[in-house]
Amino acid sequence: MLSAILWDNDGVLVDTEHYYFEANRIYLRRHGIELTEEQFCRWYLCESRGAWHLLDANASRAQIDHWRNERNVIHLQLLEEAGSLLTPGIEALLADLHGRVAMGIVTSATQESFTSIHRRHDLLRHFSFALTAETYKRSKPAPDPYLLGVERIGKPADECLVVEDSPRGLAAARAAGLRCIILRHPLMRDHDFAGATRVVDSVDELREAIETLLGEHA
Known part of the structure; x- marks a missing residue:
């Protein structure tokens, strides 16, 4: 589930x-x-x-x-x-998921850079909260950010999914006992991301992977 x-x-x-x-x-x-x-x-x-x-x-x-x-x-x-910073296709995916699953942001970015990035669009309306680097003591790859994320989102860990792009993010998710899909960034094209639930190379593939998980036990 x-x-x-x-x-x-x-x-x-x-x-x-x-x-x-x-x-x-x-x-x-x-x-x-x-x-x-x-x-x-x-x-x-x-x-x-x-x-x-x-x-x-x-x-x-x-x-x-x-x-x-x-x-x-x-x-x-x-x-x-910079111009638009949104990952192509991500806004439509979030809009489709909004109301179907609870969603939060867990980032290693500072509040200042996070605010600078998101002030130009309305993406944050899809999320219940955003945890930035100031929120926890140990950053990724420590599990602290995602453990706090699970606490804040109020759902059992086995019903939660993490979407990450980096090895340190994957390590943090796994250390917190969470499933993790990797949206592989071109900078990490040669990394195998062992231990990920799935590795995808586009938002379309990410959508398919999430819909598959949502369809289980439906």
Whole structure:
């Protein structure tokens, strides 16, 4: 049975992962370091540790926070300058699911970047809540964000589904005991996402997968 869906934001609802990559690439380039897509995928989307060790392997937490804040300024500027950020087809899918299942957003984005992304459209009307990075202590791949999501959505864990795009998101969902469909982003085209309930490459395939789950035990 499927009664609730917890959605990741970046790379799923909105096509923003490349802006995050570009923000990190621009920032590190200012320090004479060239960040590759392969490094970004491994350090950010898989291991969730960033590339700050390239600047100083012994940097303090305060120094890393300073670098991160400077990077975030670049990221926000790129988002503000971007056109439509919605993943093609996602708005129609959410409209079709609205009222049929409970839905919430569980993201590692800060509230500031989340607000910047979503101020231009009405996508959030489909969701009961949105949990941003400030909401929990440990971010993905820890289970905390999705455990809180299950608590907030008020449905049994075995009736919930997560939609993610990254290995760290999949790890967080699995650690929370949840099923997870991966909407594979082009940056992660070579990752196999072992342990996912299903891996899809388009919103049309995602719709089909969700409808199949909704049809079970109907």
